[in-house]
Amino acid sequence: DPNNDGFLCVTCTAPVNIAVIKYWGKRNEKLILPTNSSLSVTLGQDELRAKTSVAVSSDFNEDKMWLNGKEQSIENPRIQNVLKEVRRRARKRLSDSENEADLLLKHVHIVSENNFPTAAGLASSAAGYACLVYSLAKLYGVQGEISDIARQGSGSACRSIYGGYVAWQKGKADDGTDSYAVQIAPETHWPEMRALILVVSDQKKDVGSTEGMQTTISTSELMQQRVQGIDKKMKLMTQAIKEKDFPTFAKLTMQDSNQFHAVCLDTYPPVFYMTDVSRQIIQLVHSINDSTGHIKVAYTFDAGPNACLYLLEKDVPLVVSVVQHYFPLSTMHITGPAVSEYTLTS
Numbered sequence: 001d002p003n004n005d006g007f008l009c010v011t012c013t014a015p016v017n018i019a020v021i022k023y024w025g026k027r028n029e030k031l032i033l034p035t036n037s038s039l040s041v042t043l044g045q046d047e048l049r050a051k052t053s054v055a056v057s058s059d060f061n062e063d064k065m066w067l068n069g070k071e072q073s074i075e076n077p078r079i080q081n082v083l084k085e086v087r088r089r090a091r092k093r094l095s096d097s098e099n100e101a102d103l104l105l106k107h108v109h110i111v112s113e114n115n116f117p118t119a120a121g122l123a124s125s126a127a128g129y130a131c132l133v134y135s136l137a138k139l140y141g142v143q144g145e146i147s148d149i150a151r152q153g154s155g156s157a158c159r160s161i162y163g164g165y166v167a168w169q170k171g172k173a174d175d176g177t178d179s180y181a182v183q184i185a186p187e188t189h190w191p192e193m194r195a196l197i198l199v200v201s202d203q204k205k206d207v208g209s210t211e212g213m214q215t216t217i218s219t220s221e222l223m224q225q226r227v228q229g230i231d232k233k234m235k236l237m238t239q240a241i242k243e244k245d246f247p248t249f250a251k252l253t254m255q256d257s258n259q260f261h262a263v264c265l266d267t268y269p270p271v272f273y274m275t276d277v278s279r280q281i282i283q284l285v286h287s288i289n290d291s292t293g294h295i296k297v298a299y300t301f302d303a304g305p306n307a308c309l310y311l312l313e314k315d316v317p318l319v320v321s322v323v324q325h326y327f328p329l330s331t332m333h334i335t336g337p338a339v340s341e342y343t344l345t346s
């Protein structure tokens, strides 16, 4: 009832981010501290985003949450972790003002929806938790760094707090205070950059990321080698982005995706996220690059078979027509780097 004086509601949207240097593996499961740093591009709002409304009212008797129209258990430990942390920070800030502290006594209702398939390896948890934490922070007036709270919902979510090109610094501290996201360059920095998401399957993945990376950490020797090379790759990738050096950006992106999936194969029992169609897309991208003599397009695959192709605006017509020719049944979303946004509705 929006006419109720005690009703306050905030609605936010947050886009997905697709990593070009992948996060895979935790050194602390509870705090979600990663084994290695990672770097991603936050994509456009219209195509792939989560939208979350959070509301408090004196009429609510308990905290509740709905995802894509279905009620979910609010007891989910990750939801509880972010809710507790936002309220803890709010309590610190609000302690002087009794009126505002009243806000913390009220229960919260959370309503979230994605405009794309959930848990199909399209970073739905990243957008979802970034959006939840952003909305809660606005509702409770929490200021300052919040990507470390989003991280406690889902690791990759910390990167969707910022737009453009974003690094998640793994940090060294045991308490996670130095493990948060940093914007490398804003969305306006490289206006020609485009991402083409090729949805080849909207099925939920068999092995979730959380479980898959645990098995990798306990079984893969190749993972140790990967970890040793990451800091150098982070530096080279950051430099390529700053200098808008597309061929270097693209090559590093493809190599990191391939190494991540090699590590999945080296996991015992192995984890397969790519399918035959994914591998056909890889071959197609290399054919386009080889036939033109330039690296015009890069692929990257997350914990699922769907491809994200990075390319420059001028090459979109060529790449789209080739992809449509070979994969006429796939769904394509074309977007570019974007900002995270919020709107205060009431």
Ligand code: 2P0
Pocket: 018, 019, 021, 022, 023, 024, 032, 038, 125, 126, 153, 154, 155, 156, 157, 209, 210, 301, 302, 303
């Ligand atoms: C990434 N992925 O950097 C990598 C690439 C999947 C492959 O982050 O356990 O859903 O919630 O921290 O964030 C997927 O992992 O895992 C992921 P949790 P998350 O985007």
